[in-house]
Amino acid sequence: MAAAVRRPVAVLAAAALLVLIGAVLALRLEPSAATDTLVGSDTPEYKATQRYHQRFGDDAVIVLVRGPLPRLVLTSDIERVLGLEGCISGNLPAHVSPRGGPGGPCGRLAKTKPVKVVFGPGTFVNESVSQIADEFSSQQAQSQRDALKVARAARRLALARGMAPAQADKLAAQAAQLRQAQFIRDVVRLGIKYGISRPPTLNDRAFVSKLVFSDSRAGTPKARFAYLFPTPDSALIQVRLRPELSEAQRKRAITLIRDAVAMPDWQLRNGGSYVVTGAPVVVADLTDRISRSIVVLLIAALLVMAGTLAVVFRARARLLPLIVAIAAAALTFGGLSLAGASLTMASIAVLPVLIGLTVDYAIQFQSRVQEARADVRHGALLGGPTILTAGAATAAGFLVLSLSPVPMVRGFGILLVVGVVIALIATFTIGAAMLALLRGRVAPAIAARLGALLGPAWRGAGDLLTGTRPALAVGGAFAAAVRGAMRAATTRPERVLGIALAAAALGWVLDTQTHVESDVQKLVPQDLPALRDLRALEDSTGVGGEIDVVVESDKLTEPATVAWMSRYQQRLLKRYGYRAGRGCGRAELCPAFSLPDLFSGGTAGSRTEIEGLLDAVPAYFSQGVITPDRKTATLAFGIRLMPLDDQERVIETMRRELDPPTGVRAQLAGLPVLAAEANARIASPWRRVLQLVAGLLAVALVLLIALRGARRALLPLVPIALATGWSALVLFLTRIPLNPMSVTLGALVIAISTEFSVLLSERYHQERSAGHGAQEALARTYASTGRAVMASGLTAIAGFAVLILSDIRMLRDFGLVTVIDLTVSLLGVMLVLPAALLAEERGVRMPRLALPRWPARARS
Numbered sequence: 001m002a003a004a005v006r007r008p009v010a011v012l013a014a015a016a017l018l019v020l021i022g023a024v025l026a027l028r029l030e031p032s033a034a035t036d037t038l039v040g041s042d043t044p045e046y047k048a049t050q051r052y053h054q055r056f057g058d059d060a061v062i063v064l065v066r067g068p069l070p071r072l073v074l075t076s077d078i079e080r081v082l083g084l085e086g087c088i089s090g091n092l093p094a095h096v097s098p099r100g101g102p103g104g105p106c107g108r109l110a111k112t113k114p115v116k117v118v119f120g121p122g123t124f125v126n127e128s129v130s131q132i133a134d135e136f137s138s139q140q141a142q143s144q145r146d147a148l149k150v151a152r153a154a155r156r157l158a159l160a161r162g163m164a165p166a167q168a169d170k171l172a173a174q175a176a177q178l179r180q181a182q183f184i185r186d187v188v189r190l191g192i193k194y195g196i197s198r199p200p201t202l203n204d205r206a207f208v209s210k211l212v213f214s215d216s217r218a219g220t221p222k223a224r225f226a227y228l229f230p231t232p233d234s235a236l237i238q239v240r241l242r243p244e245l246s247e248a249q250r251k252r253a254i255t256l257i258r259d260a261v262a263m264p265d266w267q268l269r270n271g272g273s274y275v276v277t278g279a280p281v282v283v284a285d286l287t288d289r290i291s292r293s294i295v296v297l298l299i300a301a302l303l304v305m306a307g308t309l310a311v312v313f314r315a316r317a318r319l320l321p322l323i324v325a326i327a328a329a330a331l332t333f334g335g336l337s338l339a340g341a342s343l344t345m346a347s348i349a350v351l352p353v354l355i356g357l358t359v360d361y362a363i364q365f366q367s368r369v370q371e372a373r374a375d376v377r378h379g380a381l382l383g384g385p386t387i388l389t390a391g392a393a394t395a396a397g398f399l400v401l402s403l404s405p406v407p408m409v410r411g412f413g414i415l416l417v418v419g420v421v422i423a424l425i426a427t428f429t430i431g432a433a434m435l436a437l438l439r440g441r442v443a444p445a446i447a448a449r450l451g452a453l454l455g456p457a458w459r460g461a462g463d464l465l466t467g468t469r470p471a472l473a474v475g476g477a478f479a480a481a482v483r484g485a486m487r488a489a490t491t492r493p494e495r496v497l498g499i500a501l502a503a504a505a506l507g508w509v510l511d512t513q514t515h516v517e518s519d520v521q522k523l524v525p526q527d528l529p530a531l532r533d534l535r536a537l538e539d540s541t542g543v544g545g546e547i548d549v550v551v552e553s554d555k556l557t558e559p560a561t562v563a564w565m566s567r568y569q570q571r572l573l574k575r576y577g578y579r580a581g582r583g584c585g586r587a588e589l590c591p592a593f594s595l596p597d598l599f600s601g602g603t604a605g606s607r608t609e610i611e612g613l614l615d616a617v618p619a620y621f622s623q624g625v626i627t628p629d630r631k632t633a634t635l636a637f638g639i640r641l642m643p644l645d646d647q648e649r650v651i652e653t654m655r656r657e658l659d660p661p662t663g664v665r666a667q668l669a670g671l672p673v674l675a676a677e678a679n680a681r682i683a684s685p686w687r688r689v690l691q692l693v694a695g696l697l698a699v700a701l702v703l704l705i706a707l708r709g710a711r712r713a714l715l716p717l718v719p720i721a722l723a724t725g726w727s728a729l730v731l732f733l734t735r736i737p738l739n740p741m742s743v744t745l746g747a748l749v750i751a752i753s754t755e756f757s758v759l760l761s762e763r764y765h766q767e768r769s770a771g772h773g774a775q776e777a778l779a780r781t782y783a784s785t786g787r788a789v790m791a792s793g794l795t796a797i798a799g800f801a802v803l804i805l806s807d808i809r810m811l812r813d814f815g816l817v818t819v820i821d822l823t824v825s826l827l828g829v830m831l832v833l834p835a836a837l838l839a840e841e842r843g844v845r846m847p848r849l850a851l852p853r854w855p856a857r858a859r860s
Helices: 002-006 008-026 044-056 069-073 077-089 105-112 121-160 165-194 205-212 247-261 279-312 320-338 345-372 376-403 407-438 442-466 469-491 493-511 529-541 559-575 607-616 644-657 671-682 685-707 710-714 717-734 742-769 774-783 785-805 809-842
Strands: 060-066 115-119 234-241 273-277 545-552 589-591 632-639 665-669
Touching: 002 008, 002 407, 008 320, 008 407, 044 545, 044 632, 044 665, 044 671, 060 077, 060 247, 060 279, 060 529, 069 077, 069 121, 069 205, 069 234, 077 105, 077 115, 077 121, 077 234, 077 247, 105 247, 115 121, 121 165, 121 205, 121 234, 234 247, 234 529, 247 273, 247 279, 273 279, 273 529, 279 320, 279 345, 279 529, 279 785, 320 345, 320 407, 345 376, 345 407, 345 742, 345 785, 345 809, 376 407, 376 685, 376 742, 469 809, 493 685, 493 717, 493 809, 545 559, 545 644, 545 671, 559 589, 559 607, 559 632, 559 644, 632 644, 644 665, 644 671, 685 710, 685 717, 685 742, 710 717, 717 742, 717 809, 742 774, 742 785, 742 809, 774 785, 774 809, 785 809
Parallel strands: none
Antiparallel strands: 060 234, 060 273, 115 234, 545 632, 545 665, 589 632
């Protein structure tokens, strides 16, 4: 600060360069809404999900094909679906030009190859046709070879018995015909049993109908193919991307898949349509929305802060704190970019919060300098240590957020801690340098010129906001209410503390009843196209996500293991309402492609027979359910979209029912499992209580170190601790649900209320040390620091209010709840702290929570 005051121009030039670099780096930040921002990577479920992705591909992009199945699979539309699946897979034959040319979606997918595997009705039918045709041709060729061998053997035997060559040839021909008759007999048996009397083709209606549909009900798909045909009116194309793709590569791949689906070449001509959805698509769309939100929030924050400062901060150069805040924000987010981090929904919320806090520090600093009417260094020496102490305590309160089970909330807390440090540095360097310039020779002339030009506009804006008759009426009523509350706080401090404690206790109790909303579908923008398509998927199929059971063992091909997997699958499907006759529509769980689906009835005899069958199954089918080394397999279930509490109960039942054979390890995986796990952790009221206690202890430790006195350090914590209860009470009364962001509200209230309380209490102690009486010290404190605290508090609240403009519900609810609770906390601290200070000086103990008895001195 001293260097900034001595050489303000040089310091401001260097700061401008750093801020410019920080802003450029901040523009390079990549937004992220990936799963690992909501779920910790150290959980067993997350690790199991990652193993599943590495072996079988990432979460599926779903292409929903809507329309009656007979019109899809029994017409030429099946060829168009097959072409689309081939286009998306990127597996083009050599020297074949892709549809749409090399620069089209098919050509770019073939070049970049982001897709690991595609499962769809077209490829399924085509692979079945190819395998049966190949097997038919192979058997026919083998029959011909066998007939030739039999004919030769018969001719040799006839000649050996002395028959004439003509008679031997006749016997040889008869033996060959007999062998061919055996082949025809086998074909007839197949025809009677399966309807296969000749090599099938893709447009063979009889064969495809026999393959896809159940014999019992016309048009109803077979239950074992529910992962492809979940209902009679829908089919699914599952596109699993490569797990090693970066977020940008995944986003480009999803764009290419959408472009491919929209190509005229694959449009259905018999009443069907496509919808592209799935968890990766929702994440990609949400990422785009995050990018737009940061721009909107930045512009809104600047406008709101400028307007707030114009109204509440009565000082020269009233926009100086905003300049300091912009610099701190640029440096903070530039550092975030240098660290290689991404921009999450939570880190977006840091922007208006950080701007509000920096404006707060700059207002306090500027007010003390202006109040001292001396040089900048002398004013900073009066208020600087207190501002630093309050900032350190605020950072300690934010640091407690690193204990959150949600990674993006941990990042939110750490980024705020770094931002507070940068904000303090910017305040005491950039702010000090600008104030020094304003006290120089050139700056006052410039300021006077600008004041002459802009002064009328500022005064007009202030009069418009505060000078109208309704505003004066509201302001007068509010001021009268505050004066009355202050009078009660200073004349009957014990009663005020008792009422405050009772209200806080009620809030702490009701906090355990506050609902926590962690359903991502409800927290993202409701007009998100991918979310709308995801709901269309559930409406059409009854399935909104997939739960996988990752099974690992050297004994996967043992009959006991296959039988256990089949029993587990059937038991759960029956429990949760799946019936083969009615499909997935009404069931909570639905079958998805699993290892037992490769075997008839869930078993295939001995281990040798099972391994032989796996050898015979085409790699297209087996790669989705078992790894080539046959040490990892999967059981998969489709699950309906449902509240996370209900989803968690289903998953707990699935986990409880797991009882694999000895030597087999089975674990649940998948996005629904991770979401349920995160919900269980976030919704825990005891975790919130522990977070509040940890926040208070962290703040207390900082204040004890900084202020070196237990009573002086702990007294500001009284209104801070009570503020957590008041905010919880207001939150319960407003019935706004918590979410992964607003569940941090307790720690946030502690962190920000700490600054208000410390600044006021320290200024009070300074006034008392100067020889003023208690009442006079309070009056002087609130006339100076109190006014600045109110201005900075309103500015910080305005920063949070900007979040209400976000179209991301999680940020919007977080901003709304924070505005309400910080307003309550600010007013509570302003009113309760005087009562705590006076009660402490009088030696009055805090009343007990149950039915407090007021001391006689207080009643009189």
